[in-house]
Each structure stands twice: as structure tokens, then as C-alpha cells.
Amino acid sequence: MPLSTIRIVHQDAAVLVVDKPSLLLSVPGRAEDNRDCLITRLQENGYPEARIVHRLDWETSGLLVLARDPDSHRELSRQFHDRETEKTYTALCWGHPEQASGRIELPLRYDPPTKPRHVVDHEQGRSALTFWRLLERHETFSRVELTPITGRSHQLRVHMLAISHPLLGDRLYAHEQAMAAHERLCLHACMLAFTHPRSGERLRFECPAPF
Missing domain, CATH: 3.30.2350.10 (Pseudouridine synthase)
Known part of the structure; x- marks a missing residue:
């Protein structure tokens, strides 16, 4: 290809x-x-x-x-x-968070009966932490910046669902209105920073979201 x-x-x-x-x-x-x-x-x-x-x-x-x-x-x-x-994501989520920023600390695990979905599980889940920040409010949705501290599968999608703001276009987790609000999952890795493995220089890259 x-x-x-x-x-x-x-x-x-x-x-x-x-x-x-x-x-x-x-x-x-x-x-x-x-x-x-x-x-x-x-x-x-x-x-x-x-x-x-x-x-x-x-x-x-x-x-x-x-x-x-x-x-x-x-x-x-x-x-x-x-x-x-360091990783930062841009996302569009359903509704309007009441606060300007916050943290979501909820343990997650894979859920075989609803594969490939993951769920919040306070007994068997692995620790997961996400910071979020409100960027813009629109009529029915908001643009947010998401910073995962841990890297669990589907972490950002499940965490935003858990606070009642599922991501637009998310066919796995969003309710019908949020899923129909956009033709794609509105989640984009917009910033990545790491230390160059040879030179030791700290590198930072940015890539604006296409939505």
C-alpha cells in the first residue's frame, strides 16, 4: 500500500x-x-x-x-x-463540562463480553489518570485538550464517557447523538515530546487536529 x-x-x-x-x-x-x-x-x-x-x-x-x-x-x-x-490530544466531546479543567482518575480493564470495549472497574481495573482542559464551547459539543498520564487502551475515550462527555463519532462508546455528530472519532494526538535516543536533545512536535 x-x-x-x-x-x-x-x-x-x-x-x-x-x-x-x-x-x-x-x-x-x-x-x-x-x-x-x-x-x-x-x-x-x-x-x-x-x-x-x-x-x-x-x-x-x-x-x-x-x-x-x-x-x-x-x-x-x-x-x-x-x-x-509527553502526549497531548485534541478531542471534541458531547456537551459542555461545567469546569474549565479537571482530572479523571478511574481504573480501567478490558471487558471480554463487550470486546473490544474497556470499562471502569474499581476492583480489577488498572490505574489510569487523565487531565483535561476546556478549549472551546460550541452549540452541542466542546473542544477539549486531553493529557493522559498513563497509557491504558481506550483510556481517553472511556474516561470522557465516565464524566458524561463521550467523544463525537465514537462508535464504541458514544450515545447515538454523539456518535452521529461527526463522521469520524474526534480524537487526535496533537503534541508529542521525547528525548532523542542518540543526541539526548528534547524534541517536541505539534500537529493540529483535522477537525
Whole structure:
């Protein structure tokens, strides 16, 4: 598959930073017809050495960093594990939060009966923390900035649902009105910062949301 829908934001000998489009897997799915994904497209179009460090959901767009050699992959993976990276997302959510900002600290776990959904579970869930900030109010929805401190699957989507502000276009978690309010999931990784694995320089990249 061509690279045409994947914008290369930055590249050097150690790392690639790309803007992943919505409706593209980060890595291959289990089924044969899910082989098309970000890493496959990169490896087949000039970057055979590219290695995934972290992922974005299929429907989520925005910034991803990939490593280009084993040592860089190891170091970037460590930074994500030790929460030394910074990630910020832009989202559109249903309704209007009463406060200008806040935090959501609710434990999450995978829910096999409703797969691939995740749920809040205070007994068996893993700790999860999200900070949010209101950016704009519109007639029926709001634009918010979301900063995940932990990196649980579907964390931002489930946390915003838990405070009664599901994300627009979210086919897994939103109610009918919020789901119908936009043709795509309105969640975009707009800022990513990390320390370059070779030079030690702190790098920061920004990519405005397409919605």
C-alpha cells in the first residue's frame, strides 16, 4: 500500500515521527485482511528498519514516533514505560463540562463480553489518570485538550464517557447523538515530546487536529 496518507513530520538516522491518519491500524491485526497498517506501509515504502514504539487506536489520528534501529527502539520504549514522554490530544466531546479543567482518575480493564470495549472497574481495573482542559464551547459539543498520564487502551475515550462527555463519532462508546455528530472519532494526538535516543536533545512536535 502507498505511503500517500502518512505524512512524515520528522526523520533522522534514529527516529521517524509521522502523522497517522484515522482508520489505519498502527500494527497488523490478527486477521489476514487486517495486514494493512502504518508499520507495514512504512516498511514497504522506504523504511524497512522502522520499529513501532507505541500505538494509536485505528480511529485515532496524529503523532507517532518510530525507531530506526534496535538501540533507539530500546531507549524510546524505556521513555514511554517510565513516563518520560509527553502526549497531548485534541478531542471534541458531547456537551459542555461545567469546569474549565479537571482530572479523571478511574481504573480501567478490558471487558471480554463487550470486546473490544474497556470499562471502569474499581476492583480489577488498572490505574489510569487523565487531565483535561476546556478549549472551546460550541452549540452541542466542546473542544477539549486531553493529557493522559498513563497509557491504558481506550483510556481517553472511556474516561470522557465516565464524566458524561463521550467523544463525537465514537462508535464504541458514544450515545447515538454523539456518535452521529461527526463522521469520524474526534480524537487526535496533537503534541508529542521525547528525548532523542542518540543526541539526548528534547524534541517536541505539534500537529493540529483535522477537525
